[in-house]
Amino acid sequence: MDDLSARPHPDAPLLRPIERPARNFYLIVGILLAIILYTGFVYLRQILFGLGVTGMAQPVTWGFYIINFVFFIGISHAGTLISAILRLSKAEWRRPITRMAEVITAIVLAIGGLHPIIDLGRPDRMSHLFFNGRLQSPLLWDITSITAYFTASTVYLYIPLIPDIAILRDRGVKPRWLYEFLSWGWQGTERQHKVLDRAMNILMVIVIPIAISVHTIISYIFAMTVQPGWHSTIFGPYFVVGAIFSGIAAILVLMIVFRKIFRLEGYLKHVHFNYLSILLLIMSLLWFYFTFSEYLTGYYGHEPNEMRVFWYKFTGDFAPYFWTMIFCNFFLPVLLLCNRKTRTIPGILIASISVIIGMWLERLIIVVPSLANPRLPYPTGIYIPTHTEWMLFIGGISVFVLGYMIFARFFPVISIWEIEEGRKESAKIVTERISSYMPDIKPTSAGE
């Protein structure tokens, strides 16, 4: 096989980060590794001295770790779920977006899934789950559903990546053995395409219920208890909506960053941002509707314990966080995205970052106030996260950035073969589809 790396490729901008990585790539990797190493040291300290090094104490026994667990798993809905929905609905504009989204899922799920273990003072006791686990516990449902989602997402990311890996293999990109190994002899034959399409169709269908089940089950960790503020029947869909909402915001931020760094203006066009930001706007309205319903029913019931949590959020210690959340998740995105003049890339970036912050605050507001105001006659709890918890949060974000950078160093973040396929076939497919559902034109006389 001849070396094709010197030959120009029609999608050269997508191969540039792999064939000619930027000089500051290793510098950024070094900085991130230093942060991760320090985070590792902080975690080791937590294992040695126990959870006393955190701000968690009775009655607030869940803090940053569980907040970040729910937050990261929520972000993971960006990828596989949205990608599967766009593929199933045959949205042609999906082509440059899907892979970016799928990578988010795979990396963020791995980080989020580790947080319940970090939350354990004795992580070695995780082994009890394997030998003496109780399926009655929503925590075990969580492990099962997250493992299934992680596996499905990784498979769903990998399978459509195969033709692009083969492009890198044929261009002689190093490490060649890796591309040879991962491409499974892909040559783009008709039969190979059929196999790939069939597998992706199966995955698309099974990935959607798995993704929805994951965040529903996470909500059950809260809703299956009788804690005030948690025992709610709408927590499942409320969590799913919030997860998709934060996920779309995360994709938009990443798309804007990659567009800028890798100069992908030709691939990530304004139309992509426009469509996704409209989706973000819809999710913002839906999120507000769920939040309104959730608090209105609680307020109307006026159950004393419920009301303690309610006022703690609305006017008490957590009021600044609560109202910031409402501003970040609803007022600012709606204000920016409703108006065509502000629905520009900088406007979308501000709205997306605002949503990510707002959704993190939402997790904080769900987890802490209910624990701080339990049904038992405890004085109101206080939770102030320590350096350890902040560091593990920063470490988690660093692992995400590092993971994404490493992926982008070895694989194209935009699917090359799907773009090629789109150029060749999209227009024809869309025309056929439109003509299939448009009413036929039959010449009729005036008398008929």
Next chain:
Amino acid sequence: MSKKTIEGLQIVSISLIWVLFTGIAIWVFNLIKVSLELHDAPDASVAISIVAILIFLVLASVLTYVFIGLRKGRNEDKET
């Protein structure tokens, strides 16, 4: 790395996928067994487990189908 080594590694990876998924299935079966022994919500346990096992089996089968299909597709192209 030679082509034979890479092919060997690919076969090992398929086997490992099945080892992993069989391991998960055995673990879930063990959980069902424990729940039946302890009369600990066995109905819910069985229902959840059956779904979980099925998902992992489907995933392993899809991966195996893709790996074998791609290899066969390549060979078929060579023959024609």
